[in-house]
Amino acid sequence: MLTLFLFLQEVFFFTQQNTARVVEAYVGEYASGKSEMAINRALELKKQGRNVTLVDLDTVEPFYTLRTLKNQLEKKGLKVLAFSREQSFGLGETGAMLNPAARWALWQEGDIIMDVGYGVLGAQTLNLVEGAYDSPELKIMAVVNYSRPMTGNRERIKKYINSLGRVDAIVANTHMGDESTVDLIKEGNREIFAVAAELGIPIFFQALDEKLRDALEESWEIPVKFIKRFMPAAIW
Amino acid sequence: MPKIFEANKKAFITGNEAVAWAALAAGAEIMFGYPITPQNEVMHYWTRLAPEYGKGFLQTEDELSAGFTVCGAVQSGKKAFTATAGPGNVLMQEPFGMAEAMRLPLFAVIQQRGGPSSGTVVYSQQEVTLTTFGGNGEGHRIVYSTATHQEIFDYTIKGFNAAWKYRFPTFLLGDGYQAKMREPLEMYNPEERGIEMVKTYPLVGLEGKIGEDREPQHLCNIYSLEEELYEVVMKFAAEHEAISPELVEYEEKECEDAEIIILSHGVVSRAADDAVKILRAQGIKAGYFRPITLRPFPQKQLREAINRRPARKLLIAESAYGQLDRLTKQEIYGETVAIENLFMPGVGIIDYDIINKVKSIL
Numbered sequence: 001m002l003t004l005f006l007f008l009q010e011v012f013f014f015t016q017q018n019t020a021r022v023v024e025a026y027v028g029e030y031a032s033g034k035s036e037m038a039i040n041r042a043l044e045l046k047k048q049g050r051n052v053t054l055v056d057l058d059t060v061e062p063f064y065t066l067r068t069l070k071n072q073l074e075k076k077g078l079k080v081l082a083f084s085r086e087q088s089f090g091l092g093e094t095g096a097m098l099n100p101a102a103r104w105a106l107w108q109e110g111d112i113i114m115d116v117g118y119g120v121l122g123a124q125t126l127n128l129v130e131g132a133y134d135s136p137e138l139k140i141m142a143v144v145n146y147s148r149p150m151t152g153n154r155e156r157i158k159k160y161i162n163s164l165g166r167v168d169a170i171v172a173n174t175h176m177g178d179e180s181t182v183d184l185i186k187e188g189n190r191e192i193f194a195v196a197a198e199l200g201i202p203i204f205f206q207a208l209d210e211k212l213r214d215a216l217e218e219s220w221e222i223p224v225k226f227i228k229r230f231m232p233a234a235i236w
Numbered sequence: 237m238p239k240i241f242e243a244n245k246k247a248f249i250t251g252n253e254a255v256a257w258a259a260l261a262a263g264a265e266i267m268f269g270y271p272i273t274p275q276n277e278v279m280h281y282w283t284r285l286a287p288e289y290g291k292g293f294l295q296t297e298d299e300l301s302a303g304f305t306v307c308g309a310v311q312s313g314k315k316a317f318t319a320t321a322g323p324g325n326v327l328m329q330e331p332f333g334m335a336e337a338m339r340l341p342l343f344a345v346i347q348q349r350g351g352p353s354s355g356t357v358v359y360s361q362q363e364v365t366l367t368t369f370g371g372n373g374e375g376h377r378i379v380y381s382t383a384t385h386q387e388i389f390d391y392t393i394k395g396f397n398a399a400w401k402y403r404f405p406t407f408l409l410g411d412g413y414q415a416k417m418r419e420p421l422e423m424y425n426p427e428e429r430g431i432e433m434v435k436t437y438p439l440v441g442l443e444g445k446i447g448e449d450r451e452p453q454h455l456c457n458i459y460s461l462e463e464e465l466y467e468v469v470m471k472f473a474a475e476h477e478a479i480s481p482e483l484v485e486y487e488e489k490e491c492e493d494a495e496i497i498i499l500s501h502g503v504v505s506r507a508a509d510d511a512v513k514i515l516r517a518q519g520i521k522a523g524y525f526r527p528i529t530l531r532p533f534p535q536k537q538l539r540e541a542i543n544r545r546p547a548r549k550l551l552i553a554e555s556a557y558g559q560l561d562r563l564t565k566q567e568i569y570g571e572t573v574a575i576e577n578l579f580m581p582g583v584g585i586i587d588y589d590i591i592n593k594v595k596s597i598l
Binding site for chain 2: 031145152
């Protein structure tokens with residue numbers, strides 16, 4: 001089972017690397033780390049010299065996710081389709097609307113990384129993006145943090161993933177903020193991998209805060225991406 | 237009910253989720269609510285948990301109804317609660333007033349947001365006055381101001397108990413930051429920590445004949461006779477004052493020899509705590525005082541802290557234009573310590589804001 005699983009994962013990576021452009025949507029439980037994964041993935045692609053657009057698809061509270069980070073991320077060379085602080089001025093609670101440019105995100109050139117914020121409807125939110133369901137390029141990534149009680153055991157993770165609709169791969173993002181340890185992450189992600197294997201969904205990567213880079217002693221079977229956490233600075 | 241939490245397992249959640257889980261742990265039976273930022277996830281998570289644990293939820297047509305339905309539910313003996321913010325808190329002042337008048341064990345979570353406005357959703361600490369003294373009454377309430385997710389969990393459990401034990405409407409006062417930010421906390425079943433949950437009981441429909449088997453249950457929010465109103469308000473005031481010593485909670489650090497005491501509440505006290513540590517390391521004798529209960533206010537303890545050295549200055553730091561400042565001044569009337577302030581409505585306060593202010597006034 002594990003062999004098949006690893007094989008599927010390789011196929012997945014192979015497909016990823018050879019697609020002309022990367023189109024990924026990050027979905028998952030509220031506060032599971034979707035925005036963090038989307039930002040880090042977008043910056044990773046940007047570092048490879050690629051043209052990357054990051055799209056905020058939070059339909060519930062569109063002004064609290066990437067809003068405060070927009071300028072900072074644009075300085076790093078990303079194109080960010082999100083309302084800026086200035087654009088959202090005066091909208092307040094009545095401004096729960098999709099940035100019009102986000103609807104046409106797939107018409108952008110280059111790689112598209114979509115942050116499907118809030119997590120209530122999972123992949124369903126992508127119906128707001130023209131052409132998303134017909135896109136052969138789109139990969140839907142479900143972000144899971146085992147330290148979140150709603151995805152805090154195998155049964156709950158399975159139930160949750162199944163509720164999301166289409167999921168092409170899972171990002172294992174177990175962490176406990178500043179109290180994260182490599183052991184805690186390893187233990188949580190092991191549970192996520194077990195569910196992924198059962199559901200036949202490949203693991204895209206497991207996220208590890210770059211602060212823990214030195215604490216990682218052995219290499220892990222499932223690829224690790226070291227991430228920098230931007231969201232703690234996104235205080236609104 | 238199935239066991240909710242595994243022992244000694246931490247969780248990484250938002251403050252709003254902490255409220256929902258804590259209400260479940262406290263044995264709450266039903267939530268009434270109306271959506272408003274930044275408390276939405278209290279409702280979202282409660283509605284996800286409710287079917288699993290056989291609990292109830294009703295989304296009412298507005299906050300007035302949410303408040304009144306809680307008033308109704310607790311009279312039938314149900315452990316009920318609500319959560320709101322900003323203009324929702326304004327609307328709920330009428331049912332909160334009813335709960336004051338009828339001495340109902342109402343529990344509400346307030347996640348403060350900015351004002352004046354009906355639509356501003358950003359963080360602020362501008363609902364202190366409203367939550368402590370809102371409504372056409374005397375503020376006979378219990379208000380806990382939390383600073384961490386652990387406290388949100390702990391004081392939600394405590395809040396239900398305080399409401400049912402003392403029969404004054406009880407509030408947990410958080411804010412937009414605490415509602416939305418994520419941090420680790422330990423969730424637990426209260427019984428396993430030796431916390432006994434106060435049993436709920438119906439206030440109406442009681443057995444026995446009035447006058448023979450039992451006294452009448454006097455649940456009234458209409459007093460048409462001036463003398464009667466006078467008697468009732470004086471009685472409530474005396475009872476509120478009598479329970480205050482056992483209710484007040486506060487945190488005090490480094491006040492023994494402090495030249496300046498920084499007073500703050502809620503999430504701002506985290507910055508004040510850091511600021512005091514940094515100032516101390518720099519040789520500045522700063523102290524820290526934080527009321528956890530804003531109603532009743534730990535006025536005796538604050539007076540003692542001020543007079544220990546005595547401190548020359550009291551710096552009141554808050555994300556509001558003087559709501560904590562006014563509350564404090566009325567509570568410590570007569571003290572001669574010089575009161576300075578750092579008012580930053582709508583804006584988060586960090587340690588260096590406080591440090592810079594301290595250095596500018598010492």
